[in-house]
Amino acid sequence: LGLPVITLLSDFGLQDGYAASMKGVILDICPDARLVDISHLISPQNIASGAFVLYATYQYFPPGTVHLAVVDPGVGAERGAIAVRTATSFFVGPDNGLFSLILKKETWWEARRLENTQFRRSPMSSTFHGRDLFAPAAAHLARGAGFSTMGPVCDAVLAHWSEPTITKGEIIGEVIHIDRFGNAITNVQSKMLEELGSLDKWTIKAGKSEVGSIKRTYGRVGAGKALALTGSSGFIEIAVNRGSAAWELKLKSGTTVIFKPADS
Amino acid sequence: LGLPVITLLSDFGLQDGYAASMKGVILDICPDARLVDISHLISPQNIASGAFVLYATYQYFPPGTVHLAVVDPGVGAERGAIAVRTATSFFVGPDNGLFSLILKKETWWEARRLENTQFRRSPMSSTFHGRDLFAPAAAHLARGAGFSTMGPVCDAVLAHWSEPTITKGEIIGEVIHIDRFGNAITNVQSKMLEELGSLDKWTIKAGKSEVGSIKRTYGRVGAGKALALTGSSGFIEIAVNRGSAAWELKLKSGTTVIFKPADS
Amino acid sequence: LGLPVITLLSDFGLQDGYAASMKGVILDICPDARLVDISHLISPQNIASGAFVLYATYQYFPPGTVHLAVVDPGVGAERGAIAVRTATSFFVGPDNGLFSLILKKETWWEARRLENTQFRRSPMSSTFHGRDLFAPAAAHLARGAGFSTMGPVCDAVLAHWSEPTITKGEIIGEVIHIDRFGNAITNVQSKMLEELGSLDKWTIKAGKSEVGSIKRTYGRVGAGKALALTGSSGFIEIAVNRGSAAWELKLKSGTTVIFKPADS
Numbered sequence: 001l002g003l004p005v006i007t008l009l010s011d012f013g014l015q016d017g018y019a020a021s022m023k024g025v026i027l028d029i030c031p032d033a034r035l036v037d038i039s040h041l042i043s044p045q046n047i048a049s050g051a052f053v054l055y056a057t058y059q060y061f062p063p064g065t066v067h068l069a070v071v072d073p074g075v076g077a078e079r080g081a082i083a084v085r086t087a088t089s090f091f092v093g094p095d096n097g098l099f100s101l102i103l104k105k106e107t108w109w110e111a112r113r114l115e116n117t118q119f120r121r122s123p124m125s126s127t128f129h130g131r132d133l134f135a136p137a138a139a140h141l142a143r144g145a146g147f148s149t150m151g152p153v154c155d156a157v158l159a160h161w162s163e164p165t166i167t168k169g170e171i172i173g174e175v176i177h178i179d180r181f182g183n184a185i186t187n188v189q190s191k192m193l194e195e196l197g198s199l200d201k202w203t204i205k206a207g208k209s210e211v212g213s214i215k216r217t218y219g220r221v222g223a224g225k226a227l228a229l230t231g232s233s234g235f236i237e238i239a240v241n242r243g244s245a246a247w248e249l250k251l252k253s254g255t256t257v258i259f260k261p262a263d264s
Numbered sequence: 265l266g267l268p269v270i271t272l273l274s275d276f277g278l279q280d281g282y283a284a285s286m287k288g289v290i291l292d293i294c295p296d297a298r299l300v301d302i303s304h305l306i307s308p309q310n311i312a313s314g315a316f317v318l319y320a321t322y323q324y325f326p327p328g329t330v331h332l333a334v335v336d337p338g339v340g341a342e343r344g345a346i347a348v349r350t351a352t353s354f355f356v357g358p359d360n361g362l363f364s365l366i367l368k369k370e371t372w373w374e375a376r377r378l379e380n381t382q383f384r385r386s387p388m389s390s391t392f393h394g395r396d397l398f399a400p401a402a403a404h405l406a407r408g409a410g411f412s413t414m415g416p417v418c419d420a421v422l423a424h425w426s427e428p429t430i431t432k433g434e435i436i437g438e439v440i441h442i443d444r445f446g447n448a449i450t451n452v453q454s455k456m457l458e459e460l461g462s463l464d465k466w467t468i469k470a471g472k473s474e475v476g477s478i479k480r481t482y483g484r485v486g487a488g489k490a491l492a493l494t495g496s497s498g499f500i501e502i503a504v505n506r507g508s509a510a511w512e513l514k515l516k517s518g519t520t521v522i523f524k525p526a527d528s
Numbered sequence: 529l530g531l532p533v534i535t536l537l538s539d540f541g542l543q544d545g546y547a548a549s550m551k552g553v554i555l556d557i558c559p560d561a562r563l564v565d566i567s568h569l570i571s572p573q574n575i576a577s578g579a580f581v582l583y584a585t586y587q588y589f590p591p592g593t594v595h596l597a598v599v600d601p602g603v604g605a606e607r608g609a610i611a612v613r614t615a616t617s618f619f620v621g622p623d624n625g626l627f628s629l630i631l632k633k634e635t636w637w638e639a640r641r642l643e644n645t646q647f648r649r650s651p652m653s654s655t656f657h658g659r660d661l662f663a664p665a666a667a668h669l670a671r672g673a674g675f676s677t678m679g680p681v682c683d684a685v686l687a688h689w690s691e692p693t694i695t696k697g698e699i700i701g702e703v704i705h706i707d708r709f710g711n712a713i714t715n716v717q718s719k720m721l722e723e724l725g726s727l728d729k730w731t732i733k734a735g736k737s738e739v740g741s742i743k744r745t746y747g748r749v750g751a752g753k754a755l756a757l758t759g760s761s762g763f764i765e766i767a768v769n770r771g772s773a774a775w776e777l778k779l780k781s782g783t784t785v786i787f788k789p790a791d792s
Contacts, residue, residue: 005555007548013444014278014542015305017321020271021496023300024324027269031326035300036551036563041543044445045506057545060552060659062559073506074483126481128496131324180541181572217654219602232549232656242573242601277708278542279569281585284535285760287564288588291533295590299564308709309770337770338747390745392760395588 004142005034005062009054009069010130011042021128022068022135025121029139036061038069045073047097047159049253052177052185055101056233058089068138069093070130080157081114081133083141083150090147092138094129097159104158115151164188171196171259175206175238175251182244184251185237188259190214190230197261204228205258206238209249213262218242268294268406269326273302273318273333274394275309282392286332286399289385293403300325302333309337311361311423313517316441316449319365320497322353332402333357334394344421345378345397347405347414354411356402358393361423368422379415428452435460435523439470439502439515446508448515449501452523454478454494461525468492469522470502473513477526482506532670533562533590537582537597538658539570546656550596550663553649557667564589566597573601575625575687577781580705580713583629584761586617596666597621598658608685609642609661611669611678618675620666622657625687632686643679692716699724699787703734703766703779710772712779713765716787718742718758725789732756733786734766737777741790746770 006026012018019040026033038057042050050071058067065088072079072094080095086106091099092114103109114120114133119140121132137150164173164187173188184206193199193214204211206228214236215227223242226249231237238245238257245251270290276282283304290297302321306314314335322331329352336343336358344359350370355363356378367373378384378397383404385396401414428437428451437452448470457463457478468475470492478492478500485491487506490513495501502509502521509515534554540546547568554561566585570578578599586595593616600607600622608623614634619627620642631637642648642661647668649660665678692701692715701716712734721727721742732739734756742764743755751770754777759765766773766785773779 003559007552009545014301015303015317016441016443017273017302017317018443018496020300020302020321021324024271024321024326024329027298027300028324028326031267034555036548036555037542038545038548039543053543053545057548057552060549060556062552062556065552125494125496127493131496177544179544179546229655230653232546232653232659278565279567279581280705280707281537281566281581282707282760284564284566284585285588288535288585288590288593291562291564292588292590295531389758389760391757395760 003032003034004030005036005065006138006142007036007038007058007061007065007067008040009038009042009050009067009071010040011044011046011050011071012040012130014040018128018130021131025131025135026139029136030143033139033142042071045071047071047073049177051098051101054098055105058102061089063088066090066092066138066142068134069098070134071098072096072129080154081129082111082154082156083114083137083147084109084111084156085147090141092134092141095157097157099156100158103156110147111154111156112147112150113152113154116149119145119150162187164192169261173257173259175253175255175257178246178252181239182246183231183237183239184245184255185231185233185235186257188236188257189234190236191234193236193259201262202259203262204238205260206249207251207255211238267296267298269298269300269329270402270406271300271302271322271325271329271331272304273306273314273331273335274304275306275314275335276304276394278304282394285392285395289395289399290403293400294407297403297406306335309335311335311337313441315362315365318362322366325353327352330354330356330402330406332398333362334398335362336360336393344418345393346375346418346420347378347401347411348373348375348420349411354405356398356405359421361421363420364422367420374411375418375420376411376414377416377418380413383409383414426451428456433525437521437523439517439519439521442510442516445503446510447495447501447503448509448519449495449497449499450521452500452521453498454500455498457500457523465526466523467526468502469524470509470513471515471519475502531560531562532558533564533593534666534670535564535566535586535589535593535595536568537566537570537578537595537599538568539572539574539578539599540568540658542568546658549656549659553659553663554667557664558671561667561670570599573599575599575601577705579626579629582626583633586630589617591616594618594620594666594670596662597626598662599626600624600657608682609657610639610682610684611642611665611675612637612639612684613675618669620662620669623685625685627684628686631684638675639682639684640675640678641680641682644677647673647678690715692720697789701785701787703781703783703785706774706780709767710774711759711765711767712773712783713759713761713763714785716764716785717762718764719762721764721787729790730787731790732766733788735777735779735783739766
């Protein structure tokens with residue numbers, strides 16, 4: 001068995017030492033923990049973006065990994081604080097929908113409210129639950145504390161997430177994330193398209209731009225040309241070969257993407 | 265006992281591999297070291313900002329941690345190079361005030377000048393002391409070298425740090441750091457306010473904006489409204505609920521913040 | 529012997545979790561691996577910049593380190609995928625010139641094509657070879673897999689790299705990298721200048737600006753003044769004391785830098 005792995009995701013940025021404070025707290029409780037940053041550059045207080053990045057990443061980590069995620073517009077307000085256990089992993093963070101994509105996918109999970117005061121820093125600040133509440137809980141889980149000692153069983157918020165709709169044979173989706181390269185990730189999974197027929201049969205319109213059919217690789221179109229392809233997380237994304245689709249096609253979070261059967 | 269922890273703080277940025285060069289040097293000397301970045305995005309050559317971020321973070325790390333910090337406008341000039349030991353931690357870096365906030369707080373400390381040539385890379389470059397001088401010294405400390413072998417005992421620069429002043433019952437402070445969220449951290453600690461009476465009794469003006477009294481949480485004001493609260497490092501900070509105080513109230517490093525007793 | 533070290537360099541950025549996916553895959557295969565980021569902020573698809581940063585950094589890591597580097601404009605196109613072994617280190621990534629500066633410097637190396645399907649994730653995505661092809665190969669190497677099991681021996685692309693030319697006793701070089709501080713690193717190594725006479729004898733013109741002779745430290749010129757000096761990687765760089773040479777002297781990648789003998 002390897003050392004316990006704890007990942008960290010937040011909107012804290014990298015300049016102020018906030019993520020490092022959480023790491024110090026963790027190493028003080030669980031000196032063996034292997035710490036891996038997923039991202040601290042989630043757009044501030046954007047729960048949906050944090051949910052997507054965590055969803056696209058968590059499945060690649062070893063069984064037993066503890067995922068500590070803090071994107072928390074409501075710190076200090078009346079949202080809950082939870083730990084969640086799935087068949088393979090643990091999640092710790094605010095109960096605001098940050099884990100909803102994962103919980104919708106997993107067939108079994110259990111949530112516990114973080115009420116055990118032994119697993120908190122004292123005094124607990126009212127502004128930095130990442131350091132004083134979530135980091136200690138994650139560290140104790142990684143160190144082997146029983147999941148049931150975290151607190152009582154509870155529900156978890158399953159925030160609404162934009163789901164694609166089908167109208168007259170067309171699928172109406174939208175952009176849910178723009179990545180560093182300007183690729184626009186949609187909420188339509190390639191397996192949904194395959195269930196409705198071959199991947200080849202769809203023609204795509206993203207915002208005001210006709211993007212054509214789904215290609216296997218960037219190299220199938222010339223430099224500067226737009227294309228659609230199955231992204232690395234299984235969702236259809238809109239890209240421009242050697243360019244930025246977000247910039248060149250004016251795509252952003254929420255832009256409508258329409259999938260038409262080629263024979264329509 | 266856990267593995268030795270070394271933290272890194274610098275203004276080197278994340279794009280050029282400078283911090284990674286230091287980590288390579290450290291792992292070559294001390295293969296067991298646990299490396300944790302505090303920040304490499306300190307504003308270039310801004311000693312005060314580096315001092316604040318290190319101060320706000322170091323106390324959360326386990327006893328024995330070695331903090332390697334390099335914000336160094338005077339590299340190659342006639343500033344000294346030091347290691348400092350406190351009751352719980354070690355610090356390695358240029359002797360330019362980067363550790364002054366910490367040393368003013370700690371009741372006991374000892375500084376040594378880094379004169380032991382065994383703890384340097386050879387030849388030593390004249391431009392990258394982080395890699396050639398500070399990283400090796402930090403690694404040898406983490407590996408167990410005696411503190412006294414670093415070099416002779418010396419003084420350390422305790423740079424002036426803006427201290428709040430009291431005039432006619434009002435406290436005149438200033439902004440010393442703007443964080444990623446646009447929160448403006450002041451140089452006034454909440455314990456100073458408490459020593460002069462209850463936290464509740466103060467009304468705050470930041471720059472040209474009346475911010476009102478000190479709240480316990482962001483949630484106590486509506487979205488887009490300004491508030492003052494005790495930040496996670498114990499200093500009073502000015503924030504805007506779900507917004508940026510720096511942007512919306514035009515605050516920056518050095519902006520005056522006035523604390524008035526409510527009954528004045 | 530220490531734990532195996534794997535470094536990561538890419539143009540994936542830090543916001544989307546792409547680098548973290550690679551780390552999850554690595555830790556699943558090689559739980560003991562020590563992971564060190566060199567940079568994930570290489571300018572998108574800029575092989576030359578990635579090659580320079582890797583070159584400037586790799587030599588500081590312990591023997592046996594595996595360097596995983598992915599800057600890959602041709603993902604999915606017909607470029608090869610390789611592992612390279614030198615006397616001290618391993619390199620894994622696309623065969624597109626990313627390792628060429630290193631291979632030109634090293635006296636011995638051997639490349640293998642990554643054809644062993646046991647060292648891949650399955651199914652392998654067509655867009656994220658960093659996660660599905662390169663990360664598993666690097667992890668297996670770090671875990672001790674024989675280098676020859678990676679695949680058959682092959683050549684490696686040695687992309688042309690701008691080399692300085694000598695005309696009438698003058699050296700004509702160019703800027704190859706701009707770092708965070710605005711320092712402009714040239715393709716002229718100080719040892720080349722020394723072979724042609726003393727370092728002191730050269731006078732430098734960068735773009736349209738006369739920079740004067742080569743100084744030993746920043747402190748040798750006043751604040752705001754330009755200078756040339758030997759950078760930490762052995763190349764001559766143009767800097768401005770407490771300022772940005774790129775900004776103030778209008779330097780960028782490709783700007784010509786001329787070295788004249790002082791007696792000409």
